[in-house]
Amino acid sequence: MTRKLVLKQHMSLDGYAGRLDGDVGFVFDSLDDALTYWIVQDIWKAGVHIMGRKTYEDMAAWWPKSDEPFAAPMNTIPKAVFSDTLEEAPWGPVQVIRGDLGAGIAHLKSQGDARPVVAHGGARFARALAAADLVDEYHLITHPVALGRGLAIFSGLPAARRLSLVENRAFPKGAVLNIYRPVRP
Amino acid sequence: MRRLGVFNNVSLDGYYTDAGNGLGWAHEGAGDDEHMEFVKDNAQGRNALVFGRVTYDMMEAWWPTPMAAQAMPEVAKGMNDAPKYVFSRTLEKAGWSNTTLLNGDPAAEIARIKRTPGPDMTVLGSGSIVAQLVEAGLVDEVQLMVCPVVLGSGKSQFAGVTSKPLWTLSRSRTFRNGRVFLAYTRP
Numbered sequence: 001m002t003r004k005l006v007l008k009q010h011m012s013l014d015g016y017a018g019r020l021d022g023d024v025g026f027v028f029d030s031l032d033d034a035l036t037y038w039i040v041q042d043i044w045k046a047g048v049h050i051m052g053r054k055t056y057e058d059m060a061a062w063w064p065k066s067d068e069p070f071a072a073p074m075n076t077i078p079k080a081v082f083s084d085t086l087e088e089a090p091w092g093p094v095q096v097i098r099g100d101l102g103a104g105i106a107h108l109k110s111q112g113d114a115r116p117v118v119a120h121g122g123a124r125f126a127r128a129l130a131a132a133d134l135v136d137e138y139h140l141i142t143h144p145v146a147l148g149r150g151l152a153i154f155s156g157l158p159a160a161r162r163l164s165l166v167e168n169r170a171f172p173k174g175a176v177l178n179i180y181r182p183v184r185p
Numbered sequence: 186m187r188r189l190g191v192f193n194n195v196s197l198d199g200y201y202t203d204a205g206n207g208l209g210w211a212h213e214g215a216g217d218d219e220h221m222e223f224v225k226d227n228a229q230g231r232n233a234l235v236f237g238r239v240t241y242d243m244m245e246a247w248w249p250t251p252m253a254a255q256a257m258p259e260v261a262k263g264m265n266d267a268p269k270y271v272f273s274r275t276l277e278k279a280g281w282s283n284t285t286l287l288n289g290d291p292a293a294e295i296a297r298i299k300r301t302p303g304p305d306m307t308v309l310g311s312g313s314i315v316a317q318l319v320e321a322g323l324v325d326e327v328q329l330m331v332c333p334v335v336l337g338s339g340k341s342q343f344a345g346v347t348s349k350p351l352w353t354l355s356r357s358r359t360f361r362n363g364r365v366f367l368a369y370t371r372p
Contacts (some may be wrong), residue, residue, distance in 0.1 A: 005355070014342070016199070029351050137324050144369055145351050146346055148316075148343055149342075154335045157335060157336075160210055165359070174369070180197065
């Protein structure tokens with residue numbers, strides 16, 4: 001039995017994961033209590049949190065000293081960071097996975113219990129997961145603001161791909177959660 | 186003051202056409218009576234329609250034809266009867282019924298038309314026009330029918346906008362065919 005890979009991704013109304021400079025401040029105006037609660041519940045379900053090097057370093061500098069509701073699941077649940085260059089990984093529990101992304105994901109999916117592997121980005125890591133069709137469930141949170149230009153996470157796809165909508169929910173400040181699964185033969 | 190809305194099918198990565206201006210992806214797997222009914226009702230307002238030249242050409246090549254009248258009689262009648270505006274600096278005349286050709290700056294023209302008496306207006310397709318009108322603060326409502334497909338590349342109707350209002354989500358509805366309708370109004 002393999003466990004599924006969930007990509008949790010905030011997006012703008014026009015489909016971007018962040019501004020071109022990586023700024024993701026657009027999420028905060030519509031991150032209301034109900035959405036915060038939903039995300040906290042969602043990330044507590046994870047068996048392991050995965051991310052690219054830059055996101056790991058950003059999170060390692062933030063979550064250990066944060067008292068926000070996301071901090072406990074991020075600090076408590078094991079993490080895996082995908083990087084060929086990261087030398088020190090002080091924020092644990094953590095494993096560093098080097099080399100081929102697909103092999104690394106397959107290895108993670110084959111381990112542990114049924115709790116999912118939850119991916120947190122950044123945009124480049126999310127783009128690589130989507131392009132290689134490694135994501136089993138997309139948890140997309142669309143915020144009610146258009147950025148005009150930004151970082152796309154589906155731009156590595158070789159062709160259009162259909163998904164099926166499994167859950168949809170709107171939050172008080174206008175964010176919308178859509179959960180999709182890839183349609184695979 | 187006449188209100189201005191936008192209606193477009195979009196992929197879940199935010200594109201209203203694919204990279205080749207194609208719209209076929211928006212209609213694949215659409216078969217769902219409730220969704221069909223919604224689209225029909227939504228298209229049957231008494232609104233005037235606003236287009237850029239590319240979208241106008243596609244629409245004009247289909248809706249006035251006998252094929253369209255046979256395939257979707259009510260929608261075709263609505264499209265043909267509606268007052269229409271097309272923005273173009275190259276078209277010499279607009280042959281589709283009830284169409285006014287506009288060759289000025291879209292934001293200035295729409296700002297002027299909004300102050301004249303007449304029905305509310307809806308932009309269909311026409312991403313570059315939408316982006317200019319959003320930027321100018323003239324769009325009162327954006328309606329998205331989010332289709333369960335990722336295109337990977339395509340055209341965005343918000344390309345290059347720099348004004349970033351936090352829109353108000355005023356309506357949302359989910360259909361069995363996986364589409365999600367979202368209506369955002371300007372705060």
